Every structure is written in C-alpha cells, then in structure tokens.
Amino acid sequence: xxxxxxxxxxxxxxxxxxxxxxxxxxxxxxxxxxxxxxxxxxxxxxxxxxxxxxxxxxxxxxxxxxxxxxxxxxxxxxxxx
Numbered sequence: 001x002x003x004x005x006x007x008x009x010x011x012x013x014x015x016x017x018x019x020x021x022x023x024x025x026x027x028x029x030x031x032x033x034x035x036x037x038x039x040x041x042x043x044x045x046x047x048x049x050x051x052x053x054x055x056x057x058x059x060x061x062x063x064x065x066x067x068x069x070x071x072x073x074x075x076x077x078x079x080x081x
Contacts, residue, residue, distance in 0.1 A: 001021040001022055001023050001068055002021070002022055002023075002024065002030060002066040002067065002068065002070040002071070002072050003019060003020075003021060003022075003070070003071050003072065004019070004020045004021075004022045004030055004034065004072045004073075004074065005018060005019055005071065005072065005073045005074070006018050006019075006020070006074055007049075007074060007075055007076040008076075009044070009076040010041060010044055010045070010049075010074060010076065013038040013039075013040055013041040013044075014038055014041070020034070022034060024066060025065060025066065025067075026062070026063055026064060026065055026066060027051055027053070027058075027061050027062050027063070027064045027066060027072060028062040028063060029066075030066065030072060031045045031046060031062070044076070045074050046062070048076075048077040049074045049075060049076055049077065050074075050075045050077070051064070051072060051073070051074055051075070052072070052073040052075065053066065053070060053071070053072055053073075054070060054071050055071070
C-alpha cells in the first residue's frame with residue numbers, strides 16, 4: 001500500500017488523519033479508493049490539487065504508477081491575490 005499524505009484542507013474528510021495507507025497501482029486508483037472511504041474527498045484531489053510522488057511534483061500525475069514504497073503527497077492549491 002502506498003503512503004498518502006494529505007494537506008489540512010483535505011483532512012476534514014478523514015477525521016483529521018493526515019497520513020493514510022491506500023491500495024492502488026496508480027495515483028488515480030488511490031484517489032478512487034480515498035473517495036470510496038471518504039466521500040467528497042476525491043474531487044478535491046482531482047480538481048486543482050497537485051501531486052508529488054516521492055518528493056517530485058508531477059503535473060497530471062493521475063496515471064503515475066505507485067507501489068508499497070511510494071510516498072504520495074496531495075497539495076491543495078494556493079489561493080490569494
């Protein structure tokens with residue numbers, strides 16, 4: 001299972017959990033599983049959040065492969081003016 005790290009904005013869906021073990025072979029699979037566990041979280045992870053895999057920011061990372069040793073960070077978009 002990949003280790004998934006969530007930002008503060010995402011944790012409202014997980015009861016405050018910031019690190020989760022999630023099964024899947026791609027980032028998209030992880031998002032699907034997270035949405036199944038925590039309804040409403042999936043759209044936040046696909047619409048505007050960035051993904052870093054093992055410390056590397058990946059544009060359009062939904063199809064990136066993951067495995068049990070993968071660290072995935074979902075980073076909420078920064079807003080401001």
